[in-house]
Amino acid sequence: MTPADVSAAVRPAVLELMDRLRAADHAAYVVGGSLRDLLLRREPHDWDLTTDARPARLQELFPDSLYENAFGTVTVRDADGQAVEITTFRSDHDYADYRRPRRIEFGDRVEDDLARRDFTVNALAWGGPAGQEPALVDPFGGREDVTRQVLRAVGDPAERFGEDALRMLRAVRLAATLGFAIEPATLEAIGRRAQLASHLSGERIAAEIDKLLAARRPSVGLRLMAQTGLLAVVAPELAAQIGVPQNKTPGEDLWDHTLRSVDAAAAAGRDGVVRLAALLHDVGKPATAADGHFYGHEAVGAEVAAALLRRWHLPRDTTDRVERLVRHHMFSYDPSWSDAAVRRFIAKVGMETLDDLFSLREADNVGSGMPRAAGDLAALRGRIAAELASNVVLDRAGLAIDGDDLIATLGLAPGPAIGRLLDRLVERVVAEPRLNERTTLLALARSLAEDG
Numbered sequence: 001m002t003p004a005d006v007s008a009a010v011r012p013a014v015l016e017l018m019d020r021l022r023a024a025d026h027a028a029y030v031v032g033g034s035l036r037d038l039l040l041r042r043e044p045h046d047w048d049l050t051t052d053a054r055p056a057r058l059q060e061l062f063p064d065s066l067y068e069n070a071f072g073t074v075t076v077r078d079a080d081g082q083a084v085e086i087t088t089f090r091s092d093h094d095y096a097d098y099r100r101p102r103r104i105e106f107g108d109r110v111e112d113d114l115a116r117r118d119f120t121v122n123a124l125a126w127g128g129p130a131g132q133e134p135a136l137v138d139p140f141g142g143r144e145d146v147t148r149q150v151l152r153a154v155g156d157p158a159e160r161f162g163e164d165a166l167r168m169l170r171a172v173r174l175a176a177t178l179g180f181a182i183e184p185a186t187l188e189a190i191g192r193r194a195q196l197a198s199h200l201s202g203e204r205i206a207a208e209i210d211k212l213l214a215a216r217r218p219s220v221g222l223r224l225m226a227q228t229g230l231l232a233v234v235a236p237e238l239a240a241q242i243g244v245p246q247n248k249t250p251g252e253d254l255w256d257h258t259l260r261s262v263d264a265a266a267a268a269g270r271d272g273v274v275r276l277a278a279l280l281h282d283v284g285k286p287a288t289a290a291d292g293h294f295y296g297h298e299a300v301g302a303e304v305a306a307a308l309l310r311r312w313h314l315p316r317d318t319t320d321r322v323e324r325l326v327r328h329h330m331f332s333y334d335p336s337w338s339d340a341a342v343r344r345f346i347a348k349v350g351m352e353t354l355d356d357l358f359s360l361r362e363a364d365n366v367g368s369g370m371p372r373a374a375g376d377l378a379a380l381r382g383r384i385a386a387e388l389a390s391n392v393v394l395d396r397a398g399l400a401i402d403g404d405d406l407i408a409t410l411g412l413a414p415g416p417a418i419g420r421l422l423d424r425l426v427e428r429v430v431a432e433p434r435l436n437e438r439t440t441l442l443a444l445a446r447s448l449a450e451d452g
């Protein structure tokens with residue numbers, strides 16, 4: 001890319017922000033991942049600018065901007081309404097907890113700002129001071145590393161990972177999302193310092209795993225995690241799969257099967273929840289392995305997966321969905337299932353989980369070297385659709401009576417027993433939909449209550 005090509009590739013609304021900074025006598029540069037992506041002819045998903053203007057000055061120049069952090073980053077809306085982060089040149093000092101600097105210092109030279117960045121391909125800037133033609137600033141050979149598709153730490157890799165252990169996870173994540181190789185000395189340093197990842201917060205780990213899973217082939221990054229020892233530190237539950245034999249693909253272990261399943265979910269374009277469920281679907285196997293079987297691994301796995309996701313502080317809804325998917329992924333359909341069995345399956349899994357469960361099972365099938373739809377998935381889907389089309393009752397809300405009716409008619413006291421009674425009625429109606437009629441249900445409730 002020539003300088004003119006770069007200029008043409010920067011979004012006009014971002015160029016306009018740079019022009020405003022330069023018109024106010026400041027330097028302005030596109031920097032970091034946005035420039036890297038642009039050089040790779042990928043659309044950057046966020047834009048970062050860096051400047052010598054201090055945060056207070058930025059707020060003067062952009063009165064609607066937000067400045068809510070200690071790191072000199074001011075967020076501005078460009079003419080397209082998109083958020084652009086403008087960060088004052090800075091250097092970082094006194095790393096103490098393997099996570100973040102205790103002290104930052106604003107600077108006047110773009111080179112000093114680039115030196116604090118993690119990888120050479122992220123340590124490039126394009127722009128310039130007021131009155132100069134914009135140009136590429138590349139003190140660490142990042143342009144060449146972009147061309148060669150290599151991730152190389154800026155400076156001494158072991159030292160840089162000691163400052164902030166997240167950089168190791170960023171390396172494997174970027175290797176997966178960009179399809180880059182990690183340069184040998186950088187890779188070796190990750191192996192040496194992997195243990196430091198134990199100091200990272202769950203949120204930061206989860207954010208990287210989420211981005212890693214969004215890659216076209218997440219297995220690339222996951223394998224690097226396993227190989228460097230990062231996996232054993234951030235997810236020992238998964239590292240326990242390495243070397244556990246399984247009978248799916250000859251010569252491969254349980255971890256290989258997991259990776260194939262995750263890649264299959266990605267290849268099918270599934271969302272983050274299904275990819276996470278694919279990663280965790282067999283996490284209960286190492287603990288249940290006995291004589292080549294893994295009895296009850298899905299129930300154990302659901303608990304282990306939920307505990308891991310809670311440790312990573314994932315949103316409650318995501319954790320619940322993944323837990324359900326892991327818990328129910330072992331269903332085995334048979335054409336002899338009665339309609340009632342199909343309805344019980346829907347009620348048990350939960351209507352809102354069905355699509356994801358089929359997606360997970362397809363990924364698991366592919367990961368096991370079987371056809372995507374193995375296990376008669378299409379037939380089961382058809383039967384589920386037929387049941388749903390006839391307005392089946394699957395939960396308390398669908399019953400023709402409610403708790404108040406039970407209290408009023410049967411003279412029962414309010415309390416948890418009412419809920420249990422309603423659940424038993426749901427079970428009966430799932431099995432036999434014609435029972436869902438007021439007088440029938442009340443009579444049934446009376447006899448169930450009497451039987452205790």
Ligand code: ATP
Binds near residue numbers: 031032116167
């Ligand atoms: P993405 O494609 O996810 O946006 P990115 O490299 O742009 O990847 P950001 O989190 O947007 O990641 O960070 C922007 C830039 O800030 C990076 O390109 C890098 O220059 C710098 N950076 C981010 N995190 C770190 C870190 N932990 N240590 C050093 N530099 C970092």
Ligand code: MG
Binds near residue numbers: 034
């Ligand atoms: Mg970015």
